[in-house]
Amino acid sequence: MITMLKANWPVLLPALALFVYTWKLVASDRINTRIGVGWLVALTVFILLNLLPWPLPGIAARFGRGTPLLGLAILAIAWLGLVAINNHVRISGLTVKLKLLDQELALLNERMDRMHTGIAAPESSAPPPSTPIPSPATAASEPNQPPRSATGMGGQLLRQTLGCAWICVCVYAFGVFTGFIPPQGNFGTVLTQLFTSLQAEYQH
Amino acid sequence: MSHLFSVLGPVIYLAVANIGAGTALMRLFPAQARPREYASGIALLLGQGIYASVLLVAALTKQFTLPVLLALTLPFVLFALYETRCNPWSLVRKLGIAGQAFFGAPLHWKVLTVVTTSLLLSLMASISGIIEGDALAFYLTLPKIIASAHRLAPVPGYEPFMSVGLIAEMQLAALYLLGMPDASVKLYIWLTTLTGIAILGAICSNAGLGRRGRLLAVAIAASSSCIVILMEGKTDFFAAAYGLCAALFALRSWEEPIRRASLMLSGMFLGIALVAKLSYAIAFFPPMLMLLFYPRLVALCQHWREPHQMAPRVLQLVREGAWVALLMLPPFLVHFAKNLIMVGSLNGVQGSFQYFTSETTRHIVLNYPLVLTVGRYWGQLGNISVLLLAWLMLAFVLPARIWRAQPKIVVLLLAGLLGVACWVAMLPAVPIPRYFLATLLILAVPAAWLAERFARSSDVCDNVVVAAAVFCLYIVFNVWSPQVFPVHIASQYLFSGQDPAQSAKLLNINESLSRDGYETINQDAAPGARVFLASYFRFWLRPDLIQTSNNDPENATFKWEPSDPEKLWRQLHEHGFQYLYMDGSQRWKEMIKSPPSWVTVTELYPRGAFFGTSYGSAYKLDFRDAPGTVQWTTKEVAPGAWQVIRSDQRG
Numbered sequence A: 001m002i003t004m005l006k007a008n009w010p011v012l013l014p015a016l017a018l019f020v021y022t023w024k025l026v027a028s029d030r031i032n033t034r035i036g037v038g039w040l041v042a043l044t045v046f047i048l049l050n051l052l053p054w055p056l057p058g059i060a061a062r063f064g065r066g067t068p069l070l071g072l073a074i075l076a077i078a079w080l081g082l083v084a085i086n087n088h089v090r091i092s093g094l095t096v097k098l099k100l101l102d103q104e105l106a107l108l109n110e111r112m113d114r115m116h117t118g119i120a121a122p123e124s125s126a127p128p129p130s131t132p133i134p135s136p137a138t139a140a141s142e143p144n145q146p147p148r149s150a151t152g153m154g155g156q157l158l159r160q161t162l163g164c165a166w167i168c169v170c171v172y173a174f175g176v177f178t179g180f181i182p183p184q185g186n187f188g189t190v191l192t193q194l195f196t197s198l199q200a201e202y203q204h
Numbered sequence B: 001m002s003h004l005f006s007v008l009g010p011v012i013y014l015a016v017a018n019i020g021a022g023t024a025l026m027r028l029f030p031a032q033a034r035p036r037e038y039a040s041g042i043a044l045l046l047g048q049g050i051y052a053s054v055l056l057v058a059a060l061t062k063q064f065t066l067p068v069l070l071a072l073t074l075p076f077v078l079f080a081l082y083e084t085r086c087n088p089w090s091l092v093r094k095l096g097i098a099g100q101a102f103f104g105a106p107l108h109w110k111v112l113t114v115v116t117t118s119l120l121l122s123l124m125a126s127i128s129g130i131i132e133g134d135a136l137a138f139y140l141t142l143p144k145i146i147a148s149a150h151r152l153a154p155v156p157g158y159e160p161f162m163s164v165g166l167i168a169e170m171q172l173a174a175l176y177l178l179g180m181p182d183a184s185v186k187l188y189i190w191l192t193t194l195t196g197i198a199i200l201g202a203i204c205s206n207a208g209l210g211r212r213g214r215l216l217a218v219a220i221a222a223s224s225s226c227i228v229i230l231m232e233g234k235t236d237f238f239a240a241a242y243g244l245c246a247a248l249f250a251l252r253s254w255e256e257p258i259r260r261a262s263l264m265l266s267g268m269f270l271g272i273a274l275v276a277k278l279s280y281a282i283a284f285f286p287p288m289l290m291l292l293f294y295p296r297l298v299a300l301c302q303h304w305r306e307p308h309q310m311a312p313r314v315l316q317l318v319r320e321g322a323w324v325a326l327l328m329l330p331p332f333l334v335h336f337a338k339n340l341i342m343v344g345s346l347n348g349v350q351g352s353f354q355y356f357t358s359e360t361t362r363h364i365v366l367n368y369p370l371v372l373t374v375g376r377y378w379g380q381l382g383n384i385s386v387l388l389l390a391w392l393m394l395a396f397v398l399p400a401r402i403w404r405a406q407p408k409i410v411v412l413l414l415a416g417l418l419g420v421a422c423w424v425a426m427l428p429a430v431p432i433p434r435y436f437l438a439t440l441l442i443l444a445v446p447a448a449w450l451a452e453r454f455a456r457s458s459d460v461c462d463n464v465v466v467a468a469a470v471f472c473l474y475i476v477f478n479v480w481s482p483q484v485f486p487v488h489i490a491s492q493y494l495f496s497g498q499d500p501a502q503s504a505k506l507l508n509i510n511e512s513l514s515r516d517g518y519e520t521i522n523q524d525a526a527p528g529a530r531v532f533l534a535s536y537f538r539f540w541l542r543p544d545l546i547q548t549s550n551n552d553p554e555n556a557t558f559k560w561e562p563s564d565p566e567k568l569w570r571q572l573h574e575h576g577f578q579y580l581y582m583d584g585s586q587r588w589k590e591m592i593k594s595p596p597s598w599v600t601v602t603e604l605y606p607r608g609a610f611f612g613t614s615y616g617s618a619y620k621l622d623f624r625d626a627p628g629t630v631q632w633t634t635k636e637v638a639p640g641a642w643q644v645i646r647s648d649q650r651g
Helices: A002-027 A033-051 A056-063 A067-117 A136-140 A150-178 A185-197 B003-026 B039-060 B066-083 B087-104 B107-128 B133-139 B141-149 B159-163 B167-177 B182-207 B211-222 B225-232 B236-252 B256-276 B285-302 B307-342 B358-366 B370-374 B386-396 B407-426 B433-457 B459-480 B487-495 B500-504 B509-524 B543-547 B552-557 B565-574 B589-593
Strands: B530-534 B577-582 B599-605 B617-623 B632-638 B641-646
Touching: A002 A033, A033 A067, A033 B459, A056 A067, A067 B087, A067 B107, A150 A185, A150 B370, A150 B386, A150 B433, A150 B459, A185 B370, B003 B039, B003 B066, B003 B167, B003 B182, B003 B487, B039 B066, B039 B167, B039 B182, B039 B236, B039 B256, B039 B307, B066 B167, B087 B107, B107 B182, B107 B211, B107 B225, B107 B459, B107 B487, B133 B141, B141 B167, B141 B543, B141 B641, B159 B307, B167 B182, B167 B236, B167 B256, B182 B211, B182 B225, B182 B236, B182 B407, B182 B433, B211 B225, B211 B386, B211 B433, B211 B459, B225 B236, B225 B433, B225 B459, B236 B256, B236 B285, B236 B407, B236 B433, B256 B285, B256 B307, B285 B307, B285 B407, B370 B386, B386 B433, B386 B459, B407 B433, B433 B459, B500 B509, B509 B577, B509 B599, B509 B617, B543 B641, B565 B577, B565 B589, B577 B589
Parallel strands: B530 B577
Antiparallel strands: B577 B617, B599 B617, B632 B641
8 A cells, every 4th residue: 555655646645635625615514515425435436546456556557557547537537527517407406496486485575565565465366386385394304204313313323324334245245256356354255255155066 | 231230130120020019919908008108118028929929830830931920020010110100209208308317316326327228238249249058059059940941940969958938039030030140139138138127117117116216126137147147148038028027017907997907918928928938937926926916815815704795806816817827828828739749748858956966955045045146056147136135135224114005015025035935945956046037036126115215314325325236237347248248349240341251250259269160060061961069069050950960869879988989980970970070068089089990080170289179179070981881861851941861761
């Protein structure tokens, strides 16, 4: 890892700086958490790829020294392109929602004004808002779900952690089984033994 | 003209004919019972089932010729074109809706969509991939000789295998008759696989899964190596596709107004699936009974204390069962007729399924379901996706209340588990997912539903579920693409205008070397010459040479005995063999080393390496002043159809 760090520091340094900057943005709530965490995950993967002895050195040995960097650059450009399109879609969606909200707000203001001035609104001229705006209390909790207590939240978090860990173990085992990931440590040895026990040739 | 058109033309023609025939049959049912979504896919699979039986009758009556095929298919091609005349716009509209949904989805779901779709489309490249052993021996060889002989002729050496269902093989024979070259019929296997996976999406939709759930179910199918490896030329997915259609209509039959029609359609598909893969009788038939009659059984249980209400309900159940049985019957009738003609009994010879010792079998049973996902047992040919196991287990970490109001998901889960349990109970020593693929794919629906629910619980879970699917799909592409679906080689093969000999060089290197050995005999041998194949495989041989090669009785009597080295040479001479092909699976090298003085052995392939390589060796045999007389010879009994007959019957 130290060798990789020495070799790849010109790439790692800006990546690390970007990571810290994104982290700060997320922590200070200046960037949408979803987008921010996405970036952090992508940067972590990028940094790990540049630190680990697998698989980039193998690719470099097979296809040439500059290939991994070029590949990562292409991936980064593709990633940026996708993020840009994704943001356009989000912004467009939000614009439509803002317009709707504007209309609803205008209608609501009109009603309020009429109520204050004592003029009853005719049914046909002021239809009810098509999408009722939920109150903050109802918006916070989903329907059909019991109110969340601290214990419930803890249980939910435990369930989620267990589920995620199980999925990761399964995928890692699949990688080792197919030979795509070399077995690492004791867990790798256990998996290899398991896979060896689950094979047999025709015996009759 | 590039190969793309010569390869795509027959496939598109037959697919359109199937859609036409399927649509015409669906017209017999009320409009409500016909699904609007995936209608073309369902019609394609229904048409396949109908045509397989019709073409089998044509082959049994020795009328499997191009004019007959065109007469049977052309009206339905025209009907399909007429029916779909307005559909280009609806297709564009559907694509537009799908595009909107795609662009509205979060980035990581977009990535999963792109990766899954790319993998499924790149399976088309299997056209240039390696051909699996059984396909080289029987499953692609039989269609080739049926098309050439214009009749149902047994594959010499594999006569007992003629009792298997030939639903897929008859369609591949039709493609050969339409002029598809070599192993390019694998494109049709790919098309059927895509359609079957689309039907899996339809089941998900019917069971209440959203777009993401459907995508996850498709990802399970796409990352299953037992499905990817079938692209090597095996036809097991045909049965799975029909089975999935049967399951779809079984679920639709829960809606009372269309129950009768859905039951009938389900019965038809079930019959086709069972004939296509007889092993489905063990692991797929019981779950199907559960899916079909669950509502009625629930009603019976609710009224079991009221005798006056029980009788009509039981009668209704029996009546519905009779309808299903009746609609299952037609493909079986043709199948049994074929068996009576070809092997002399309804079932033929049933092989033993005791593949392993009792100790190994016990180990297999104790390690279910791991053996299905990470086992490497003989004959397995791939596993079901690890995502199935990973996501099904999420049932233990999600709250129990999520199962409420989801009867279809619960019944699908129970039906799938019942099917697996039946399989383990009946055939414990056969942990082969492709033998009960439809049952395992049914389980993909609750697995995808659980994953969808789990992904909704938080952003992290959402990312983990998607990342797991993307990573598994990437591994599948990376591990199996070079051998099974080499994308780069396939694009060269499809888009180049080379002659067949040159394009054959673009096949997987193993296929190319194997083919070369047979090709030297093809170029040298006279029509109907006898070739002794000391190999399990014969696909690359000329159809007339395959028909006159060594048969099952000859294989049983021809044995190499070092104590009497001349015996086998005498037998070869008396049975009229002029060529010998030997590959690494046979050990007759000693025989070739020291032939008697009255035999001249000329090496045809590979020249300069006399005792051959693992890819095989081809020899020409010249008998001069040999002891004994030639007792067997060959005769062309009809254009393209050859038979081995006794020499004294030739006149």
